[in-house]
Amino acid sequence: MGLHSGASHPSLTPAVVSSAWLHENLDRPDIAIADCRFALEDPQLGKRQYQAGHIPGAVHFDLNDDLSAPPQRYGGRHPLPAPDAFARTLAVAGISSGVSSAAEQPTWVIAYDDSRCAFAARFWWLLRYLGHTRVSVLDGGWRRWQAAGYPLTTEVPTPKSGTFVPHPQPEMVVDYEWVQSRQTSPESVLIDSRTGDRYRGDYEPIDPIAGHIPGALNYPWLDVTDDQGQVRSPEAQANRWSQVRSADDVIVYCGSGVTACVNLLSMYLAGLPQSRLYAGSWSDWCSYMDPRDRP
Structure with missing residues (x-):
């Protein structure tokens, strides 16, 4: 069916989804797409790649600007982003945690990159760390989507107003x-x-x-x-x-x-x-x- 579940988590959101599945579900209102392309040797490359073409509806998330906090003397080169700051970034991308009202459904977020999941997995883990488990990685990423001949766009989505309430899992x-x-x-x-x-x-x-x-x-x-x-x-x-x-x-x-x-x-x-x-x-x-x- 184009989905990978965790072996002991069959009833939960699949950790990995296929390009075919995403193509079939691209217009679902509860789905958001995160373009996580980045290159450590050229920090601006991911942004340029996104501007040159991306999956329709995708919002770009930059490793340095969005998925990390500024580095300090200690804490490593890519400290975790502050939960509230990252929550605001997610909300502007139309990603909702689904806890502001009983009727609101959590957004199902699909993350992709062009680096064998290196940055998409960081996004996947960060959302789970903030208590949002409705998140998946796109199998094969950008390369697989392109190879299948699925649609691309240069249109940047207009900012949205989701409601994301972070619940960090220490x-x-x-x-x-x-x-x-x-x-x-x-x-x-x-x-x-x-x-x-x-x-x-x-x-x-x-x-x-x-x-x-x-x-x-x-x-x-x-x-x-x-x-x-x-x-x-x-x-x-x-x-x-x-x-x-x-x-x-x-x-x-x-x-x-x-x-x-x-x-x-x-x-x-x-x-x-x-x-x-x-x-x-x-x-x-x-x-x-x-x-x-x-x-």
């Missing part, structure tokens, strides 16, 4: 102190989502220090999808996490808390219990290793 996120206190606990598993060369410290293109948090296991985020950006089946996701399924506490991180969300999406599809995001990730962790902090 149990979904941890900070440096939490990770430091749990990293040697036998009940906890720490997952590094970066590519193997960055995990090993062979290569570090962004952060000032190479390596990984001691004790972390490496599950690269790119393994969640195939080379075409298609999300692998729930069965494949479940097999991928078979070694950590029984862990009581799973903490996931990456470079700055963005691509770790692709692994969190994978875990959801696999039917694992909710894992936690170390939002600051390696960029936060290594900030405490800075020589300026040493006596």
Whole structure:
């Protein structure tokens, strides 16, 4: 039917929907579309791509401007946005949480990118973190939509007036102190989502220090999808996490808390219990290793 559900969440909103499904449901009044295209090496690229063409009705959400707060001395390169500020951004995009009146239905939001879910998964996780579970990722993203020959537009939707009331779920996120206190606990598993060369410290293109948090296991985020950006089946996701399924506490991180969300999406599809995001990730962790902090 063109939908992926979490293995243990069949009655809930599917975590992944197909281009065919979105095309068939494009005109539904309860659906909103989030274009999350972005490039770390060229922060303006996503905006230019959106202006050049996007899925009809889609609103662009920028990683730096919308899906993150401004970076500080600590907290990593992409801190989580302030809930109230992000809620206002969602409301202007016509996204409603559905709690302002009994008759209002929560908006079903479909997020896509052109980076194998890297930024769409961040959006998916952020909405769930704010208590809005009616959100999905578009399988194959922009590439799949284009390849299918579905409609494109350069028209920018006029601002809307949704009502989004955030309900943050603090149990979904941890900070440096939490990770430091749990990293040697036998009940906890720490997952590094970066590519193997960055995990090993062979290569570090962004952060000032190479390596990984001691004790972390490496599950690269790119393994969640195939080379075409298609999300692998729930069965494949479940097999991928078979070694950590029984862990009581799973903490996931990456470079700055963005691509770790692709692994969190994978875990959801696999039917694992909710894992936690170390939002600051390696960029936060290594900030405490800075020589300026040493006596």
